[in-house]
Amino acid sequence: MTSARPSTVVLVDGHALAYRSYFAISSLTTSRGEPVQAVFGFARQLLRMLRNGNQQVIVVFDAPAKTFRHEQFEDYKAGRAKTPEDLPKQIDRIRKLVDLLGLQRFEMPGYEADDIIGSITRKAEKEGFEVRILTSDRDAYQLLDDRVRVINSKEELLGPAEILEKYGVTVKQWVDYRALTGDASDNIPGAKGIGPKTASKLLQDYGTLDKVLEEAQAGTLKPKSAQEKIAASIDDVKFSRELSCMVTDLDIDVALGVPRGTVDRDALLNELRDLEFNSMVRDVVAIVGSGDDVTATVPAEPDAVKIGEWQTPSEGVVWGYRLKREDDLTAELLEAATFDGETARVMPEVDLSEFVGQRELVGVNAKALATHLLIRGVDVRPGEDPMLMAYLLDSGVTNPELACQRHLNHPWPDQAAGRAVAGARLLAVLPEKFDDLRRKLYDDIEKPLSDVLAKMEVRGVRIDAELLRGMSVAMGARLTDLEAQIYEQAGREFQIGSRDQLETVLYDELKLATSKKTKLTGKRSTAVQALEPLRDEHPIVGLILEHRELSKLKNTYLDNMTNLVNPTTNRLHTTFSQTSVATGRLSSLNPNLQNIPIRTDTGREIRKAFIADPGFCLISADYSQLELRLLAHIADDPKMQEAFKEGADIHRRTASQVLGVIEELVTTQQRRTAKTVNFGVLYGMSAHRLSNDLKISYVEAHGFIERYFAAFPGIRAYIDRTLDFCRKHGYVETLMGRRRYVPEINASNKNVREAAERVAYNMPIQGTAADIMKLAMVRLEPELSNLGARLLLQVHDEILVEAPESVADDVADLIRREMTDAFDLKVPLGVEVGVGPNWFDTK
Known part of the structure; x- marks a missing residue:
């Protein structure tokens, strides 16, 4: 095929796109088990660019050998995370595809892809081409001008104006800016303690790095805090500038203006x-x-209106749609379409009357469309949903893109018509893949639950917005007070939210005990788990931890939830997702109510803003120690089962069994240790972690864990047989048959393998807990409706119900009965039920 001379050269940073594709797509393998997610994402992006005949695509990779920068600086890029072990072979596959497509591919020993990109960019400009650079590496910003743009990881087109707006520096100042700020990912030092805002301000005030350094050496640089930091880092800054400069004059034999070479x-x-x-x-x-x-082997285009080969035996019509944002109940419905097995009918201008009279909507993610209509007064419910089917076959398939690729071998279409067709095709092939357990899960839990969740989303929960605003003001005042105390303890002001500045204050200036440097960044950790053990070393630590907690509460919940309250209903309408979490648990979006903190007094206070309508009350019901009861059942451990059957304090009983102490004599600390181990054992808690959490010696922690498994041998046996099963079959299942594949279980990398092992023996417990909660919700919904009550929220092992005050006791009894009887175990299910005017007071 021939085409006109392209006017634009697109330079693809091969490794950057491969990495982005690898992490953007969940594990994707061939039927032979070969990982190919990076290859798939890369190829899809490449083909999309090649459709534009006005573009010449050139792909550039880093050579495997070290570069001249490594010779200059031995630790260059030393802080980068280790390459995933299954990625290099995928990159080799990508190189092969690039060659087979007849594209020019370059890599040069001793130089980085950046240098090749820089050199080709300048050559292309001289020959009159526009240049587009597809990369996530910000070093490329130094190349930008009127003819050169960067396409970043968000597929935004960035030029000089965008860089100036975002960073406050010009393209000509970019290398100077990078020299001051450094780059943790490349282990480029920069000026210690100089952040992006300060670097930008210095370059705005002084113009160039040379001028900044000149003033710093003369002792006249302002502000004074920057003067001290830069004066102490001059050599590092100069070296950082040298490392950050791209080479743009390599002699590269590139043919420009040629679409591609010969294609086999x-x-x-x-x-x-x-x-x-x-x-x-x-x-x-x-x-x-x-x-x-x-x-003859090419299937019809998914977005075509006439389908032909894609006929399906499914009955009735299948819907496809596009919402502006699928996790927002106020989002606009952009487009809808139906497919009847032969023809797709598109409704580009959607009229709600089109849906009146529909009893059920069949299609991928049917709940989102049904909820969109329900909240606008159209009485409809979600019906058959192939996304739920794909998720039940493999809980790692969490979105339509993965479902289509896995089961149809084509991408998820962009338009509503194609989505309707794809949904029909999935409905034609997925049910045949069900066994009896997954069929029952779908029919008895997931499909009816989608209807329950749609109603919950439309109902929402009443919010006392004034209370939230008052809490926000009070918390803001406390944060201001904390900031003043932190500055006093530190002896100076700094950005408390900046991890680099906090690291400097804590470890360099206040000389707190230094934690180990993290493997990912090579920096000393300022995470909560690193700071908690330092509380007693200096008063600033407790203040910083409180400031961090309150800032998150204020920004994430108090302010955000107030903005999300619907002004018409005065209620908060979250969106529940059935297919986002691999364990089977529900998640919530916009806002995420699953993460409202309940372990701190301040976090629990937020629940006071969740209130009942006049004449109603709120009832919360929480499964008590559900995962531990499931552990006792699945591990079939007699002693643990006995404790639950007798209604014993499980943590006190555990301490007694492990330490050989009479229950009445178990101390508070001993019970706390037992509780931590009981809840931590299924998450792979180590003796080191137990020692840190409880501030006990490593020897004591290690001994307790060893005695724990000796006292409850059924638990160790459960872990061993679950791992054996997973290594053999590649997956684990819940009691109800929900399946999760764990392909990393046999990985050669120890850290990857051990993480997979923890997933394997946790999934049957946590997944069964999710199944039981979902089953209870499905059973409760019609019964609650009969009493005038309504299910509002589900968070972890808890549900929240709104009920008329006159029948509160009846509703509470009903909830306790249905949740207790939801599933038969060898130990009783415990349910704690509380009633109150708000969520907080139900406890």
């Missing part, structure tokens, strides 16, 4: 089929030409 079409198509990327065949054919042997 058959070898390319065979490679795509070997990767099982059959959905990309049509794109490739459109780009490189086709042969008679190709067209």
Whole structure:
């Protein structure tokens, strides 16, 4: 195929796009088990660019050898995280695809991809081309001008104006800016203690780095705090500038203005089929030409209105739609379409009357569309949903893109018509993959639960917005007071929210005991778990931890929730997701109510703002120690089962069993240790972690854990047999058959493997807890409705119900009965029920 000379050169940073694709797509493998998510994401992006015949695409990679910067600086890029072990082979596959597509590919020993990109950019500009650089590396900003733009990881087009607006510096000042701020990912030091705002202000005031350094050496740089820091870091800053400068004059034999070289079409198509990327065949054919042997294997385009080969035996119509934001109940419905097995009908201007008379909506993520309509007065419910089916077959499939790729081998379409067709195709193939357990999970739990959740989302929960605003004002005043105390303890002002500045204050200036440097950044940790053990070393630590907690509460919950209250209903309408969490638990969005803190007094206070309507009360019901009861059942440990059957204090009983102490003589500390181990054992709690959490010696912590497993041998046996099963089959299941694949269980990397092992033996417990809660909600919804009550929220192992005050006792009894009887275990399910005018007072 021939085409006109391209006017734009697109330079792709190969490693950057491979990494982005790797982490953007959850684990994706071929039927042979070969990981290919990075290859898939990279190829999809590449083909999208190649459709534009006005662009020439060139791909650049880092060479495997060290660069001249490593020779200058041995620790260059030493702070970067280790490359995932399954990524290098995928990058080799990507290189092969690039070559098979006939694209020019460059890598040069001794130089980085950045240097090649810089050199080709300047050459292309001289020859009159526009240049677009696809990269996540900000070093490329130094190349920007009227003809050169960067396409960043958010697919935003950045030029000089955008850099000036975002960072406060010009493109010509970019290298100077990087020299001052440094770069943790490349281990470039910069000036210690100089952050982005200060660096930007200095360059605005003094123009160039040379002038800044000149003033610093003369002792006249302002502000004084910057003077001291830069004067102490002059050599580091100069070296950082040298490391940050791209090479732009490499002699590269690049042919510009040529769309691509010779393409071995058959070898390319065979490679795509070997990767099982059959959905990309049509794109490739459109780009490189086709042969008679190709067209017969290409499925119809998903966004086509006439479908033909995609006929499906599903009954009725399947809906496809596009919402502006799917986790926002106020979002605009952009487009809807139906597919009846032969023809897709598009409704570009959606009229709600189109939906009147529909009893159920069938399609991918049917709940979101049903909720959109319900809140606007259209009485409809979510029906068959292939997304729920795909999620039940593998709980790692958490979005339509993965469902389509896994089961149809094509991408999730962009338009409503294509989505309707894709939904129909999924409905045609997924039910056949169900076994009896997953069929029952779908029919008895997930599908009816989507209807329950849609009603909950529409109901929302009443919020006392004035109370939230008052709490926010009070918390703001406390934060101001804390800031003053922190500055007094530190002896100076600094940005408390800046981890780098906090690190300097704590470890360099106040000389607190230094924690180990983190593997990822090479810096000393300022995380909560690192600071907690230092509370007694200096008063500033407690103040900083309180400031951090209150800032999060104020910004994330008090202020955010106030803004999200619907002014018409005075209620907060969150969105529940059934398919976001691999354990099967529900998540909530906009806002995320799952994360409202309940372990601190201040966090619990927020629940006072969740109130009942006049004449109603709130009832909360919480499964008591649900995961421990499930552990006793699944591990079949006699002693733990006995404790629950007798209604004993499980943590006191555990301490008694482990330490050989009469229950009545168990101390508060001993009970606390037992409680920590009881809840930590299924999350792989180590003796080191137990020692830190409880401030006890490592020997004492290690001994307690060893005696714990000796006292409850069924738990160790459960862990061992679960890991054996997972290593053999590659997945684990809940009691009800919810399945989670754990492909890393046999990884050669110890850290990856051990993390996978923790997932494997935790999933049957946590996943079954999620199943039981969902089953209880499905059973409760119609019964509550009969009493005039309504289910409002589900958070962790707890539900919140709004009920008429006149029937509060009846509703409480009903909830306790249904939740207790939801599932039969070898130990009784415990449920704690409370009633109050607000959520806080139900406890």
